[in-house]
Amino acid sequence: MAQLFLNGLVTGLLLALPALALTLVFGILKFANFAVGALLTFGAYAGFVANVQFGWPLPLAAAFAALCVALASIIADALVFERLRERGSITLLVASMGVSLVVENICRFFFGNAARSFDVTLARPIRWQGVRINHEQIVTASVVIVALILVHLLLTASPLGRAMRAVADNPSLAAVRGVERRTVARIAWALTGALLGIAGVLAGLDRAIDPLMGWNYQIPIFAAAILGGLGSPLGAVAGALMIGLAEEMSALILPTNYRQVVSFCVILLLLLFRTNGLFGAKAVRK
Amino acid sequence: MSAYLVTLVILVSVAALVGLALNLQWGLAGLVNFGVSGFVALGAYGVAITAPHIGWLPAMIFSALLCAAISMALALLSIRLEENYLAIVTIGFGEIVRILLLNEGWLTGGALGIADIPRPFAAITPPGGGDGVILAFAIALVALVFVLLELLVRSPFGRVLRAVRDDATVASALGKPVLALRVRAFAVGGAVMGLAGALHAFYLTYIDPSQFTPIITAYAFMAVIAGGRGSNLGLLLGAGSIMALLEATRFLKDLVPSIDGAQLSALRLGMIGIGIVLLLILRPQGLVAEPRRRATEFFPNAKGEG
Numbered sequence: 262m263a264q265l266f267l268n269g270l271v272t273g274l275l276l277a278l279p280a281l282a283l284t285l286v287f288g289i290l291k292f293a294n295f296a297v298g299a300l301l302t303f304g305a306y307a308g309f310v311a312n313v314q315f316g317w318p319l320p321l322a323a324a325f326a327a328l329c330v331a332l333a334s335i336i337a338d339a340l341v342f343e344r345l346r347e348r349g350s351i352t353l354l355v356a357s358m359g360v361s362l363v364v365e366n367i368c369r370f371f372f373g374n375a376a377r378s379f380d381v382t383l384a385r386p387i388r389w390q391g392v393r394i395n396h397e398q399i400v401t402a403s404v405v406i407v408a409l410i411l412v413h414l415l416l417t418a419s420p421l422g423r424a425m426r427a428v429a430d431n432p433s434l435a436a437v438r439g440v441e442r443r444t445v446a447r448i449a450w451a452l453t454g455a456l457l458g459i460a461g462v463l464a465g466l467d468r469a470i471d472p473l474m475g476w477n478y479q480i481p482i483f484a485a486a487i488l489g490g491l492g493s494p495l496g497a498v499a500g501a502l503m504i505g506l507a508e509e510m511s512a513l514i515l516p517t518n519y520r521q522v523v524s525f526c527v528i529l530l531l532l533l534f535r536t537n538g539l540f541g542a543k544a545v546r547k
Numbered sequence: 548m549s550a551y552l553v554t555l556v557i558l559v560s561v562a563a564l565v566g567l568a569l570n571l572q573w574g575l576a577g578l579v580n581f582g583v584s585g586f587v588a589l590g591a592y593g594v595a596i597t598a599p600h601i602g603w604l605p606a607m608i609f610s611a612l613l614c615a616a617i618s619m620a621l622a623l624l625s626i627r628l629e630e631n632y633l634a635i636v637t638i639g640f641g642e643i644v645r646i647l648l649l650n651e652g653w654l655t656g657g658a659l660g661i662a663d664i665p666r667p668f669a670a671i672t673p674p675g676g677g678d679g680v681i682l683a684f685a686i687a688l689v690a691l692v693f694v695l696l697e698l699l700v701r702s703p704f705g706r707v708l709r710a711v712r713d714d715a716t717v718a719s720a721l722g723k724p725v726l727a728l729r730v731r732a733f734a735v736g737g738a739v740m741g742l743a744g745a746l747h748a749f750y751l752t753y754i755d756p757s758q759f760t761p762i763i764t765a766y767a768f769m770a771v772i773a774g775g776r777g778s779n780l781g782l783l784l785g786a787g788s789i790m791a792l793l794e795a796t797r798f799l800k801d802l803v804p805s806i807d808g809a810q811l812s813a814l815r816l817g818m819i820g821i822g823i824v825l826l827l828i829l830r831p832q833g834l835v836a837e838p839r840r841r842a843t844e845f846f847p848n849a850k851g852e853g
Contacts, residue, residue: 293631295581295638344828351579351630355768356827358581362765362820369813472813476761480642483635491631518650525639532624532632 273505274405278460280485280497282453288429288492292353298475299364304461327458334454376469484524560685564743566770572736574776577712582637585644588759590744611738618737660755775833
C-alpha cells in the first residue's frame with residue numbers, strides 16, 4: 262500500500278512536466294497540443310543519442326534533450342502553428358496531430374521500433390520501513406521538483422512570467438500594453454519544449470525508449486491537465502499527482518493492463534460533473 | 548496481379564467509407580474525431596462476433612447501430628464543450644477499445660484475434676469466385692453510402708449542419724437545436740465507420756487488434772483534408788489517390804534496397820503527417836472545394852446583387 266502510494270507520487274511527478282507543458286501552450290494559444298507525446302519521445306531519443314552515442318553523462322544528456330526539444334518546438338511553431346493561428350482551434354488540433362506523426366516517425370526512421378535504454382549503472386534500491394525506493398525514483402522526484410520550482414518562479418516573479426500570464430488572460434489588452442503575443446508564444450514553446458525534453462529523459466529512465474512511449478503517456482497527460490483545469494499551471498501539477506496516484510492505486514483492484522482506462526474514466530467523470538477541472542478558472546461551455 | 552488489384556480496390560473502399568464518415572463529422576459538422584480507429588475496430592469485431600450466429604446482414608446492421616450508439620454517448624458527453632474535449636475523449640476511446648480488444652480474450656480472442664468470419668453471399672458464391680463477389684459488394688456498399696450521404700448533405704439537415712459549423716451562435720439564435728444536430732451527425736458518422744470496419748472484417752475474414760491502429764485515423768484525416776472538407780466527391784478522389792500513393796511506396800523497397808520495413812512504414816506515416824500540415828497551410832479547401840449555393844438559387848425571382 263505504502264509502496265503503491267510512493268510509486269504513484271513518482272509517476273505523478275513524471276506526468277507533471279508534460280501536463281504543465283500542455284497547459285502552458287493551451288493558456289497562451291488556446292489549443293490542445295496533441296504533439297506533446299511525440300515531443301516527449303523525441304526528447305527521450307535526443308537524450309539517448311547524447312548519453313549512449315556521444316557517451317555524455319546523463320545530466321548533460323538531459324540538458325541536451327531539453328535544448329533539442331525546445332528547438333524542435335520553436336521550429337514547429339514557426340513552420341506550422343503560427344501560420345494557422347488565425348484559423349481556429351480545430352485546425353490547430355489537426356495540425357498538431359500531423360506534427361505529432363512527423364516527429365514520431367522521424368524517431369522511428371532513425372532508431373527503428375526496438376526498445377532502447379540509457380547507459381546507466383543499476384543501483385540497488387534503498388529499503389526504508391518496508392518500502393523500496395529506486396534510484397531512478399529519487400532522481401525523477403528531485404529533478405521534477407526543482408524544475409517545477411523554477412517554472413513557478415519564472416511565472417510568478419519575473420517580467421517574462423507576467424507577460425505570459427497577461428497574454429493568457431487577454432491577448433488584445435496585453436498587445437495594447439506592448440506585450441507581443443508572438444514573442445511570448447515563442448518563449449512559451451521553448452519552455453514547454455525544455456520541459457518535454459527533460460520529461461522524455463526521465464520517462465526513458467522509468468521505462469524503455471521506443472517510438473510509441475510518448476503516445477502511451479498522452480491520455481494520462483491530458484487527464485492531468487483537464488483535471489487541473491486546462492490553462493492552470495498549478496492545477497496541472499496537482500492533477501498530475503492525482504492521476505499518478507489513481508493509476509498506481511488502481512493496481513489494487515484492476516489488472517495492470519487497464520491503467521490507461523483509469524485516466525480515461527477520470528476524464529469522462531470530469532466532463533460529466535466538473536467541466537472546468539478542480540482548479541480551473543472559467544468554464545469553456547459554448 | 549488481379550488479386551492485388553482486388554486488395555487495392557477493397558483498401559480504397561474501406562478508406563473511402565471511413566473518410567466519408569469523417570467528412571460528415573468533421574468536414575460538414577465541424578466535430579473532430581481522433582478515435583476513428585476505435586469505431587472501425589468496433590464495427591469489425593461487431594460483425595466478427597455476431598455474423599456466425601445471426602448472418603451477415605443483421606450483423607452489419609448490429610455493428611452500425613452499436614457504433615452509432617457509442618458515438619452518440621461520447622458526443623453527448625463532450626460536444627457541449629470546446630472542440631479540445633471531444634478530441635481527447637475520442638482519442639481516449641480509440642485507445643480504450645484497443646486495450647479492451649487485447650485483454651478481453653473470452654470475447655475477442657485477445658492478440659490472436661478472430662478467424663473464419665463468414666463473407667456475405669458465401670452460400671451462393673461459386674468456388675473460386677469469392678474475390679469477385681466481395682469486390683462487387685464493396686463497390687456497392689461505397690456507392691450506397693455515398694448516395695445516402697450526398698442526399699443528407701443536400702437536405703435541410705446538411706444545410707443546418709453547415710450553419711452550425713460556421714457559427715453555432717447564429718444557428719441557435721435562429722432556433723436550431725445545435726446540440727441535438729451535432730449528436731445526430733456524430734452518430735451517423737459513427738455508424739458509417741462501423742460499416743467500414745465490417746467490410747474490412749468480411750474481406751480479410753481474419754481480424755486482430757494490430758490491424759486497428761491510430762494510423763487509420765491519420766489516413767482518414769489526410770483523405771478529408773486532401774479531398775476538401777465537406778465535399779463527398781472530393782473525398783472519394785482524396786481517399787483513392789492517397790491509398791494509391793501509399794501502395795506505390797511499397798515499390799520504393801525495390802529502388803532503395805537498404806531501407807527496411809520499419810523505416811518504410813515510418814516514411815509513409817511521416818509523409819502523411821507532412822501532407823496534413825502542408826495541405827492545411829497551403830490548400831485548406833482541398834482538391835474539390837465544398838459546393839456552395841448562392842441565395843439566388845433558392846429565390847430565383849429576387850434581384851441578387853452578386
